[in-house]
Amino acid sequence: MLLLYLPIVLTFFIYILYLYFTRTFKYWKSRKVRGPEPTVFFGNIKESALRQKNIGVIMQEIYNNYPNEKVVGVYRMTSPCLLIRDLDIVKHIMIKDFEVFGDRGVEFSKKGLGQNLFHADGDTWTALRNRFSPIFTTGKLKNMFYLMNEGANNFVEHISTECQKKQEFEIHSLLQTYTVSTISACAFGVGYDSLDDKLETLKLVDQIISAPTYANELDMMYPGLLTSLNLSIIPVPIQKFFKNLVDNIISQRNGKPSGRNDFMDLILELREMREVNYTKYGNFVKPLEITPEVMAAQAFVFYVAGYETSATTMAYLMYQLALNQDIQNRLIAEIDEVIQRNTGEVTYDMIKEMKYLNKVFDETLRMYSIVEPLQRKATRDYQVPGTDLVIEKGTIVLISPRGIHYDEKYYDNPDVFNPDRFDPEEVGKRHPCAYLPFGLGQRNCVGMRFGRLQSQLCIVKVLSKFRVEPSKNTDRNLKVTPHRAIIGPKGGIHLNIIPRKIKA
Ligand code: HEM
Numbered sequence: 232m233l234l235l236y237l238p239i240v241l242t243f244f245i246y247i248l249y250l251y252f253t254r255t256f257k258y259w260k261s262r263k264v265r266g267p268e269p270t271v272f273f274g275n276i277k278e279s280a281l282r283q284k285n286i287g288v289i290m291q292e293i294y295n296n297y298p299n300e301k302v303v304g305v306y307r308m309t310s311p312c313l314l315i316r317d318l319d320i321v322k323h324i325m326i327k328d329f330e331v332f333g334d335r336g337v338e339f340s341k342k343g344l345g346q347n348l349f350h351a352d353g354d355t356w357t358a359l360r361n362r363f364s365p366i367f368t369t370g371k372l373k374n375m376f377y378l379m380n381e382g383a384n385n386f387v388e389h390i391s392t393e394c395q396k397k398q399e400f401e402i403h404s405l406l407q408t409y410t411v412s413t414i415s416a417c418a419f420g421v422g423y424d425s426l427d428d429k430l431e432t433l434k435l436v437d438q439i440i441s442a443p444t445y446a447n448e449l450d451m452m453y454p455g456l457l458t459s460l461n462l463s464i465i466p467v468p469i470q471k472f473f474k475n476l477v478d479n480i481i482s483q484r485n486g487k488p489s490g491r492n493d494f495m496d497l498i499l500e501l502r503e504m505r506e507v508n509y510t511k512y513g514n515f516v517k518p519l520e521i522t523p524e525v526m527a528a529q530a531f532v533f534y535v536a537g538y539e540t541s542a543t544t545m546a547y548l549m550y551q552l553a554l555n556q557d558i559q560n561r562l563i564a565e566i567d568e569v570i571q572r573n574t575g576e577v578t579y580d581m582i583k584e585m586k587y588l589n590k591v592f593d594e595t596l597r598m599y600s601i602v603e604p605l606q607r608k609a610t611r612d613y614q615v616p617g618t619d620l621v622i623e624k625g626t627i628v629l630i631s632p633r634g635i636h637y638d639e640k641y642y643d644n645p646d647v648f649n650p651d652r653f654d655p656e657e658v659g660k661r662h663p664c665a666y667l668p669f670g671l672g673q674r675n676c677v678g679m680r681f682g683r684l685q686s687q688l689c690i691v692k693v694l695s696k697f698r699v700e701p702s703k704n705t706d707r708n709l710k711v712t713p714h715r716a717i718i719g720p721k722g723g724i725h726l727n728i729i730p731r732k733i734k735a
Contacts, residue, residue: 258311259304262620266304266314267293274306280448282714287603287633290314294634301618305629308451312627314604318664321630323616324607325664325671333357333674336608336627339446339457344465344473346525347532348677352608358519360677363529366497367677372684374492375417376579379685382413383692390697394730399702401723403546406689410538410545413685418533419476420493436469436534454625469531477527494533498526537678539717540601541686547599548591548690550709550724551648553699558650562591563694563731570695577695582687590650592687596668598648600632601718605670632667641665695731702727 252272259266270277275293278284290305293314297303301317315321324332334352339345341355348359365371386409393400411433415421446464450457457464480495487503488496502521519525552559565587573581582588606629613622622628637645641661642652651657658666669676676682704725712721 252309255309255311256306258306262304264302264304264313264620265297265300266306267296269306272308274308274310276305276307276451279713280308280445284713285603285711285715285718287600287631287718288711290604290629290631291633291637294631294638302615302620307627308448310451310454310627312629313622314629314631316631316634317617318635318662319617320615321635321664321667321671324628325605325630325667326673328613329673331610331613332607332628334608334610335606335674336454337450337606339450339464341458343524344470344528344531347528349532349536355519356674359525359529360673362501362519362521363498364677365501366494367681369680371492371497372680373579375494375681376684376688378416378491378493379413379688380577382409382416382685383689385412386689387692387696390693390728391730394697394728398727398729399704399725400728402549402699402726402728403542403720403723406542406545406549407538409689410542410685413689414534414537414541416493417681417685418494418537419530420480420489420491420495433534436472437539454627465531470527473527473531473534474523477523477530481523481526495526495530498529533678536676537682537685539715539719541682543601543717543719544592544595544599544682545686545689546720546724548595548686549699549726550705550720551595551598552591552694553701553705553726554707555648556700558591558648559694559698562587563698566691566694570691577688577691579684582684582691585687585691587650588687588690590653592683592690593653593666594648594650597636597642597652597666598645599718600636600668602668602670602676602716603631603633603718605630605632605667607674630667635665635667696733698729698731700727700729 249271253269256269256274267275269275273280276286276289279286279289293303293305294316297316301315301320303314303316305312305314315324333356335349336352337350338352338355339350341351345351346355346359348356348363351359389408390400390405415433444464446457477495481499483489484495484499486499488499490496498521552562565585569581569584570577606627609622609624609626609628611624614620615622635641639645642665664671669679669682702725706722706725709724710721711718
């Protein structure tokens with residue numbers, strides 16, 4: 232008898248699940264916002280949730296499929312989100328109306344490593360950003376330059392040794408060895424000589440961070456769940472690693488700056504300064520106490536945000552130089568000229584002088600923007616300028632830098648690598664929001680100057696000794712890894728590195 236009813240019960244149960252996992256899917260239609268049809272449970276991000284496609288690529292495809300829309304309604308799992316295509320609206324959200332869109336909407340905990348600049352929202356973020364921005368000024372970077380220089384010299388030596396054994400390298404992982412050591416030296420004061428014993432743990436950090444977890448998808452389905460449960464999405468061993476690292480540094484330095492001028496010194500310096508009270512939009516914001524926990528959270532985010540982004544950008548840059556030998560020749564000529572004119576060690580000011588290097592770097596990040604999509608959360612209902620649409624409080628808005636960077640409205644022949652697009656006159660002709668690899672507005676990348684500097688220094692050092700060329704394994708049709716948060720090349724980038732014949 233029971234068996235007779237089982238199919239009916241099952242069908243009913245599946246129907247209830249279906250209703251539940253499609254309950255929000257009329258949200259955008261009812262507001263007359265166009266967008267792709269969602270799939271039960273997954274919304275529009277099925278391939279990303281199944282780790283088949285990077286979420287940044289999915290958003291770029293949606294951007295491309297709605298060329299006439301200012302905004303597109305999408306569902307991340309069952310949550311309605313709005314993809315913004317129109318650059319004037321982008322400007323409002325990211326810059327002008329920042330008081331509504333100051334949150335990123337990825338906060339997972341107000342404790343431990345959760346109190347980091349990237350994930351924190353609300354007053355915690357304001358307090359963190361106010362407190363920590365000063366450590367990224369030009370003056371501080373200049374003081375830290377010697378640490379990067381040492382890292383770059385070690386790296387070039389490493390390549391020279393390896394080049395005696397082989398010609399072909401997987402350069403993405405090769406460049407990671409440079410950024411891991413440089414960021415470790417600059418962020419948490421690990422000397423290059425003592426790096427080897429930490430390297431294994433740092434590799435583990437990378438593996439754990441890049442391993443797919445479904446916490447993000449869970450938070451998309453039940454926004455705010457992680458924060459309300461105060462859950463950490465970061466595994467306990469990693470939390471312990473960064474906490475111990477910071478505790479050791481504080482005790483080695485007796486809680487005072489050591490004169491090394493690394494981030495830890497700068498944070499210890501900040502700790503010694505009296506905290507200044509300030510207000511945000513007229514409201515008093517509690518000043519932030521720099522506890523060892525807060526320090527560990529920033530060391531964590533500087534490490535995670537700092538090494539992979541720069542290594543990936545440099546790998547793509549080298550790839551394009553290998554495919555475009557004329558551009559490589561022009562860049563090498565600039566590097567040689569500036570070094571010869573200044574004689575001696577490469578300095579911060581010399582890097583700033585290399586205008587073509589900057590253009591090559593900017594064009595690389597146009598073609599290969601790596602932090603995608605950009606994200607903000609509405610902290611109150613918001614009428615989208617120039618439309619009847621109201622973005623409801625709590626809604627996530629998304630921006631696709633890749634969509635914009637490959638849009639022919641802003642960039643002719645977007646598939647062509649052309650650094651001259653970044654001539655100042657050309658830049659002046661474009662909408663100010665048409666280029667956003669470091670995000671935009673008050674919540675943009677705080678480490679932008681650091682990332683540019685550590686990458687450009689390495690490129691200069693490497694190209695002053697070597698050239699790059701395609702190898703037999705160079706993939707001319709690069710794909711991106713489906714699951715990593717930073718968009719990187721699937722299967723790596725294989726190139727030949729050839730010692731240059733330097734004229735005496
Ligand atoms: C090529 C290198 C890099 C790229 C392309 C990059 C890109 C980005 C992007 C797109 C964002 C989000 C901005 C937004 O939402 O508007 C971001 C945020 C952030 N980045 Fe970077 N980044 C790079 C290097 C670095 C480095 C070297 C550090 C630290 C040492 C760093 C630390 C951060 C932090 C802490 C945030 C969160 C800022 C906040 O919310 O206040 N980044 N980055």
